[in-house]
């Protein structure tokens with residue numbers, strides 16, 4: 001009883017995904033159904049959780065993460081902020097599908113206002129599979145969310161015994177359990193032997209000092225992505241602008257290069273007030289401002305090292321505050 005009282009209080013918010021998935025039999029690792037197991041059952045499957053935290057569960061959504069929307073994010077961020085404001089909550093774990101885990105994690109990194117740990121976790125194998133990775137990942141996530149060392153580190157993504165920051169982590173393999181990598185900028189640490197070990201920290205702003213506030217927002221501005229490729233056409237961009245996009249992320253080739261035939265449509269879109277952010281489809285490296293395009297003259301923004309899906313999130317949040325491109329560029333060098 002006494003030792004129980006000293007354990008941290010960790011809330012598990014369940015949103016679905018493969019971690020809550022079930023397959024036809026134990027060897028089904030593809031073609032299973034996501035988001036079928038409820039949070040109480042997820043917790044009951046890992047009795048070891050009781051050793052590291054007092055856990056409570058809440059089913060927030062029950063969806064596959066490919067169907068995650070801005071509305072889900074707003075609801076989730078508000079719920080996390082409400083819970084973390086309570087003195088009896090020490091940390092939060094969010095169980096989530098892996099396909100968009102990096103996006104939800106980064107959205108929360110920019111919209112949760114707390115130093116308390118928030119850990120987003122998923123699994124690559126459904127709960128019914130041989131060597132399902134969900135239980136160990138959930139155990140590690142709860143341990144991490146209750147750990148003093150995770151305080152003030154922003155939103156963390158933990159699978160496969162590794163700790164990543166929301167900003168840097170990406171899914172890098174369609175199906176293996178070691179898919180989540182922070183590649184060149186590096187992961188933060190490991191979980192081993194019932195302990196979290198941190199080795200480094202991002203210099204970018206996060207939950208500790210974010211300027212974004214979604215507490216009064218019901219919708220986010222429409223921001224879409226166009227993907228660069230040889231022989232690219234303007235069709236996707238035109239359709240997005242016509243459908244009301246306030247911002248466009250161009251996942252350009254190389255260093256965010258713009259194809260000759262795309263320059264006019266992008267300049268036209270900018271003249272209509274649409275914010276254009278040059279990102280890269282490459283996956284690593286900085287998109288150089290005034291490098292492959294004269295951003296000062298075109299009034300474009302560069303995504304720095306953010307991939308296109310995370311640049312979309314930052315631009316949506318930036319647009320809730322300003323449409324000044326200098327300000328937006330500052331944000332891209334800050335978060």
Ligand SMILES: NC(=O)C[C@H](N)C(=O)O
Nearest residue numbers: 017018064065097098099
């Ligand atoms: N491994 C997974 O969780 C994939 C699943 N499609 C999801 O993102 O919900």
